[in-house]
Amino acid sequence: MRHELTLRIGPATFRVGSAWRAPIDALARLYAAYPDQRGAIADFTVRLQPTSLARRWVRPSIFITGDHGLADAAPMSLAHGLLAAEMGMNLQMALGWRRHLLLHASSVEKDGRALVMTGESGSGKSTLAALLGERGWRLMGDEFALLDLDSGAILPFPRLVSLKNRAIDVVAGAVAADRMGPLLRATAKGDIRHMVPRADAVARMTEGAAPALLLFPRFGHQAEVRPVGQGEAFMRLTQASTNYVALGEPGFAALTRFVTGAPARAIDFPSGEAAFDMVDRLWDELA
Amino acid sequence: MSAALLVRALRDPASVAALDATGWNGLIAAARAERLIGTLAWRLDGGAVPAAAAPILDDARRDAEREARQALWEADRAAQALRGLDVRLLLLKGTAYVAAGLRAGQGRFIGDLDILVPRAAMPQVEEALMAAGWEWVKPDPYDDAYYRQWMHELPPMIHRTRDRMIDVHHTVLPLTARQTPDAEAMIADAVAITDGLYILSTEDRIVHSVAHMLADGDLQGGLRNLWDIYCLLPDADPRTLDARADRHGLLRHVSQARRLAAALYGDGERLTVWDRLVRARLLARDGWGRETRKLLVFAFYLRSHWLRMPPQMLVRHLWTKWRKGHRPQ
Amino acid sequence: MQQEGPAMDRMKRYRLDRRDSCRVCPLDDLVLLYHPRSGQTHMVISPVPEMLERMVDGAPVTASDLHDRLARDYDLGPRDVALAQVAAQLEALEALGLVCAA
Secondary structure, rough: EEEEEEEOOOOOOEEEEOOOOOHHHHHHHHOOOEEOOOOOOEEEEEEEEEHHHHHHOOOOEEEEEOOOOOOOOOOOOOOHHHHHHHHHHHHHHHHHHOEEEEEEEEEEEOOOHHHHHOOOOOOHHHHHHHOOOOOOOOEOOOOOEEEOOOOOOOOOOOOEEEEOOOOHHHOOOOOOOOHHEEEEEEEOOEEEEEHHHHHHHOOOOOOOEEEEEEEEEEOOOOOEEEOOHHHHHHHHHHOEEEEHHHHHHHHHHHHHHHHHOOOEEEEEEOOOOHHHHHHHHHHHHHH | OOHHHHHHHHHHHHHHHHOOOHHHHHHHHHHHHHOOOOHHHHOOOOOOOOOOHHHHHHHHHHHHHHHHHHHHHHHHHHHHHOOOOOOEEEEEEEHOOOOOOHHHHHOOOOOOOOEEHHHHHHHHHHHHHHHEEEEOOOOOOHHHHHHHHHHOOOEEEEEOOOOOEEEOOOOOOOOOOOOOHHHHHHOOOOEEOOOEEEEEEHHHHHHHHHHHOOOOOOOOOOOHHHHHHHHHHHHOHHHHHHHHHHHHHOOHHHHHHHHHHHHHHHOOOOOHHHHHHHHHHHHOOOOOOOEEOOHHHHHHHHHHHHHOOOOOHHHHHHHHHOOOOOOOO | OOOOHHHHHHHOOOEEHHHHHEEEEOOOOOOOEHHHHHOEEEEEOHHHHHHHHHHOOOOOOHHHHHHHHOOOOOOOHHHHHHHHHHHHHHHHHHOOOOOEEO
């Protein structure tokens, strides 16, 4: 393809090809601190291609695909090219990664132990992880947590943090301007802005941590902590995993080990400050 | 052209030693796009591959093993559902190859469960499957009527809880196609594998695979079809195969498949002009896994519809599809 | 028919094929079964794990046999009620492919 870049995030290498320069330039700027992978054999190929021949130039419209793709993926505007590239990489992980159990969860680490947070989009797990990453924790990832099948450790996948709508201002206030990407207005998921993880998160992106606490956060509710049984935790994590079924027995072994080893709580929180208090308290108490 | 790289790697696994990173990226992208990555992984097993490629191939091998296991389970479930009917569970394509332990099944991608049953038994089979938890995938009345009236299978069904599809065929090609292979003869000559599962005879397996590749489809997935055929051919006696192909009206197609299999995966063969066009279509994929030669690909797409049905119907079908926004990939 | 059905079920013999033996993981509130042949994970509660445990020898059993085996270790309450439950569970397990008709 005309423009390309090879990137490594955690254990995975992506070759991103694009019919346009802009998405590749945006990626290159925001991933500048990540390992240079030029000329590497990539785990996945991502393609940002025109939805039709004319759409390369006229109202450019991106079709996101690659080794793994969805036939009915919605086309995206070139103005959202960075988001398209990120979605293309996520798609490869979600559909194609087999070396770890992939959990749709954020994770942060302290003292060699990991806090894993999972929930629906909008639960606040991503924002919470981003903010904890600025408050003494190491950010391991805002979207995917990788559960190692042999060691049971959580491995990082510290891609750019994707901030949505109200979370944008909250986080932008806490980090330096050069770590923020362009504001992408009116995407299918609302306004989106990417944040580059701190240097230590990138430098230690192959370093795992034993899971010590599992939280199911829910933003926008009265503060409340509820215990979660192992069965419920297991079920919700299988739903939060895109490759549980594909991994078969090793996936079963890893996930049962996780839910029997780490305590789980559901937390409702009305604000970031309330969430920090709850996380600190539960971490001291349980982890 | 990375499809050419893929074909060469399958023919001669040692050839990958000469690939640089760009070559490997192209090879992997093409193998994934053609759904031959598992087959490639099996072919390259034990040989020297770069450290970065090894885990990709390991993943593909494990995926293929799991798919095979899952396919056999679906076959077992279908056999269970049809128990009590006087119908043998005759497996087709990938599931059959895996169940019978054939070389064509090694690392093979397996999607749906395909079975062949006598036309007269279709209503019973449909009823038994519904009772065991399968249900229709699409509620579109046009598609449904189209399938029942003209195609060689029931509309696809999916299992309510296991989320796996089954295709129940009663003929080899659509009723509208020019050739009419004798499905009842194929069913009569099927051979037992184990656990109440059956597979087509050595020759019919090849004829069936060729029918799908050359007399029916638009050659999407053609490299994989041809690999199946290449792996199945050594098991058959050439003269018996010719006689069988002739009986099903597909001798010309079987001969072409033999030439193409030898040219692409074997020791080479002289090709006709038409063979060369087919080969060009089969190899239309670039180093990013994209389909190239759009016009040629589109021509084969049109041809596939032309082969399947009389022109007036073709117009009606394409029109109905296009109104719904369908485009060839 | 409704009178006959359950009675017939109690005569039906089931067995646990060695190929269908599951990997078992007890959690604090339920038991997980991983069935390698199908790749499916099942969440079950008593009496299912106990039933399967008493079928590992592979011998064919009727619901009534299995009830009696369970009754040696557990207080199952009135026989009729418990037997109907065991029969219903066996039927459900057969539908999942965890046990088969013998």
